[in-house]
Amino acid sequence: MPNKTIFAISGSLRAGSFNHNILRFLQKLAPGEIGFTIYDNLAQIPPFDPGLDHESPPESVAELRSFIKHADGIIICTPEYAYGVPGQLKNALDWTVSSGSLVDKPLALITASTGGESAHAALLLILGALSANVLQEATLLIPFIRSKMDLQGNLTDDSTIESLKAAFDALCAEL
Numbered sequence: 001m002p003n004k005t006i007f008a009i010s011g012s013l014r015a016g017s018f019n020h021n022i023l024r025f026l027q028k029l030a031p032g033e034i035g036f037t038i039y040d041n042l043a044q045i046p047p048f049d050p051g052l053d054h055e056s057p058p059e060s061v062a063e064l065r066s067f068i069k070h071a072d073g074i075i076i077c078t079p080e081y082a083y084g085v086p087g088q089l090k091n092a093l094d095w096t097v098s099s100g101s102l103v104d105k106p107l108a109l110i111t112a113s114t115g116g117e118s119a120h121a122a123l124l125l126i127l128g129a130l131s132a133n134v135l136q137e138a139t140l141l142i143p144f145i146r147s148k149m150d151l152q153g154n155l156t157d158d159s160t161i162e163s164l165k166a167a168f169d170a171l172c173a174e175l
Contacts, residue, residue, distance in 0.1 A: 010038070013088060020038070039064070046061070078110070106133045142160055
């Protein structure tokens with residue numbers, strides 16, 4: 001029975017994305033005492049509306065906030081879209097502002113894309129504004145991800161595998 005939990009969010013809505021595959025890789029690394037949940041409902045989060053941001057927000061928002069609040073650690077693994085943060089991920093993060101659910105929460109940030117530098121930098125700013133505890137040792141930019149996975153979504157680059165393991169270990173050490 002797990003006594004610590006990690007809540008993982010992919011910034012990609014596509015189930016077979018590189019980012020989902022990275023999260024599945026990390027899930028396999030989780031020791032038995034750490035529960036690992038990959039969030040699959042990002043597309044269900046409605047557009048952020050301050051008028052709906054109160055004690056009874058939309059059900060999907062309340063669920064997201066609850067998952068974050070009750071997790072011991074968070075992983076965000078995301079691509080970069082048009083030199084920025086994917087819209088649905090940014091939208092979901094906007095919904096966490098008033099709840100404070102990310103405040104001081106240990107967080108690993110992985111940006112895996114063709115480039116990724118712009119989204120990675122933007123997410124560090126956003127997560128800083130949300131007062132998340134972004135762990136330096138668990139922050140990873142993986143450029144050219146397409147060349148580091150096979151057609152089945154398995155990681156093939158030893159350096160990337162080792163970097164992901166180190167980032168995951170750093171997060172687990174903070175739980």
